[in-house]
Amino acid sequence: AQWLIRSIDQRNKTIVRVVExxxxxxxxxxxxxxxxxxxMVLRDVAEDVSMHESTISRVTSNKYLHCAQGIFELKFFFNTSIPRSQEGLTELSSVAVREMIRKMVEEEDSNRPLKDQEIVARLKAQNVVLARRTVAKYRMELNISSASRRKRVC
Known part of the structure; x- marks a missing residue:
């Protein structure tokens, strides 16, 4: 019984360290x-808390964090980086870039929706370099239709 209590205590301490x-x-x-x-990737947290990446992966599986922004699965916070085209600018997370794309589409003229290549150009103006295919992939992940399907018929 003592072993079980210590194991649960250790698990809780590990979760707290990872979340912190x-x-x-x-x-x-x-x-x-x-x-x-x-x-941020698993390796970043693993190095910070001196644990193996696989441990971090298991600890963050099916765990959620409630904050002012909402409720998020811990895995949400792990995402790839998108390099910036200008030296000295910090990299963006793929989630942040998806949000930029979502806002562009949300604010577009519904009579002339943005094509993927136009989104690429707008991102490039903000020093974010993505291939058109990546923009299409992110757009589909956001459940946003193609420009031709978004065009409002008058």
Whole structure:
């Protein structure tokens, strides 16, 4: 029975350490919103808490974090980075870039919706370099139809 209690206590301490690392790294997200989500991979947290990546993966599976921004699965905070075209600019998370695409489509002229190549050009103007195919992939992940399907028929 003592072994079980110690195991549960150790598990709880591990979860707390991992969540603290995530919260510390993603502080701008918690203060300002999704567009400030930083790129972060399992390895980053594993190094921070001196554990193996597989341990971090297991600890974050099916666990959720409730904050002012909403309820998020811990896995949500792990995302790839999108390099910036200009030297010295910080990398963006793939989640932040998806949010940029979502906002562009949300604010577009419904009579002339943005094509993927136009979204690529607008992102490039913000020093975000993505291939058109990547924009199409992100758009589909956001459940946004193609420009021809979004065009409002008058």
């Amino acid at each position: 690392s995530i919260v510390q790294t993603q502080e701008p997200f918690f203060e300002h919103g999704i567009q400030y989500l930083k790129p």
